[in-house]
Amino acid sequence: MLGYLVHRVLIMVPTLIAISIVIFTIIHLPPGDYFTTYIAELQSQGERANLAKIAFLKAQYGFDLPLWEQYLYWVFGLLRGDMGYSFLYDMPVNRVVGDRLLLTFIVSFTTIIFTYVVAFPIGVYSATHQYSIADYGLTFVGFLGLATPSFLLALVLVYLAHVYFGISVGGLMDPEYVDRPWTWGKAASVLAHIWIPVMVIGTAGTASMIRRLRANLLDELQKQYVVTARAKGLHPMKVLFKYPLRMALNPFVSDIGSLLPHVISGAAIVSVVMALPTTGPMLLEALRSQDMFLAGSFLMFMAFLTVIGVFLSDLALAALDPRIRLQAGR
């Protein structure tokens, strides 16, 4: 197990480095940097830019250095927890971000829990009751969930929640808790609001997970050891839970690798529609105004969340399946 752990960590490092290079390239793709556009804009309005401050910031964040040195500055800044400077807000990214990273994490994590909790019983039911009316119905709903653009679903749900439950439109908490320190009341308010985004973001992932669990379990249920177990008179429930389900669970855990990018993507757009205080809306704003440090930090954070999630799911898979441990140990 230890060998496997070391192996996985060693793989993760080059992946993260490659991701950071890609993001850095994207940050620097637009022609010029923020300052050239900023100064030009001020001059066109007949104002004078605070050149001393700009020169200081340029030196601080190494804008005059060659690109590879800038990259190193950025990466080592990230490692120290300094995410750069947001020119849009005129303060360090760390201070702009505030609670947002935490809330993004909470929303993503809750969504994955939701996905598992919903997909698991439905997938098992669909597989054990193949071609029943409920199976067809659930499959159809699942496909619909896959095909509906999440942002529209979010709009409709927010509207319905407002009309029928009186929940305030948008946001992740009641307005009076915004910018307040965390209290029990704030946490409760977040809980009352979080279910809509979680449902919306989770729909597509849940649908695909149900389909995969159903397919895996169906494959497993047709194997001969299941027939033997049934023939020997074992209780159907016991037959189901003892082996086939455990076998079908394997991809369920490893799927988190494909689920996480989906969840984080979905969270990005749904939070824009619902004005959630997560990274999504701020990323959009940063991209629109080409405040690339801010955008780059958010992209890096999202990719980091994904890579860590995949890492954890691989560890869980290894704990679950001795074959994987053996393979990697060799």
Add this chain to the structure above:
Amino acid sequence: MTDIDFSAAAPAHAEPRVKSPHYISPAPFDPYSVDAMTPAQERFYQASQWRLMWWRLRRHRLAVISGALLLALYVMTVFCEFLAPYGLDSRNTDFIYAPPQVMHVVHDGRLTAPFVYGYDYKLDMDHLRRVYTPNPGKVQPIRFFCRGDSYHWWGLVPGNLHLMCPAEGGQLFLLGTDRLGRDMLSRIVYGARISLTIGLIGVSVSFTLGIVIGGIAGYYGGWIDILIQRGIEVIQSFPHLPLWMALSAVLPVTWSPLLVYFGITIILGMIEWTHLARAVRSKLLALREEDFCTAAVLMGATPARVIGRHLLPSFMSHLIASATLVIPGMILGETALSFLGLGLRPPITSWGVLLNQAQNISVVALYPWLMLPVVPVILTVLAFNFFGDGLRDAADPYH
């Protein structure tokens, strides 16, 4: 084969022991009779791979229906000028945010040609909204194959023939109008042209990338393979949408809408190729070891011939099936990007651009018909999913 009459060769004289009579059929013996096939069997066993796939696909009812729907949608994109009752940008300033009109066929208890009731317009000063009420006195029969708004078919051929138009001096808003009084139905029909082609162009970009990169990885193997595999993993561990957002934000603002359109398709294609490349690679690795491949090499075929003549056709069907399953993701991606305002921009009309109007709660509450472009999006995505599933099942007809 000669016939030998054994009974004639039997000894004529009587024997003490009586042999049991040994029956032999007088019919001529054909040793290949077992192997001969009925015409139906022959048709089945000698059918080409593509024919087998077609038979298999035909059995998948849902896939056939979806395929037909997709075909109809793509035919629609060719003739959208003719099918839409209004032009893309025809404004009806007297009918802003008009709700959908209902098509009737029964008037005064009698069956008549399809018609709509004209709207009476009133400004509700209490709620500050426009109120449109259908007036049963204003019967406006819909005209078919009629002359209406003039257009240039694909920007080239001038014309003004429409499938259906409003009555003279009347209106026909079967799906309502938007904030400039433009007919939603016409705009949805026109939007199909962009939304549906973006998936096709995007998928051809990723198809090319996938075949080339996956082919290199699978054919050469070794460290090139490892490098490409790791690169694919890096791209796949990115959340797609934020990456798309970042890349499309990078597109210069000065580009013309058409250039932006191609830019977006290439961005969509550049990220989705990884699945195809993986499929190509794993298939290549498996097929490389097959006997027919070894035989071709032993007979002196060049690598190019082995790949082009023997390997590619063997997994082309799989590739097409996987490509079909990539398209819906691209259509949804374009919709999301345009909805956020990072994708296509207004002179170009796609379903995502149309949905951009439905960005806030007031639309859901007051003008829900502005969300209608989502219906063709859902239908298309579902159809591509079912059709791709059917193709994937059919792709391996020998299985």
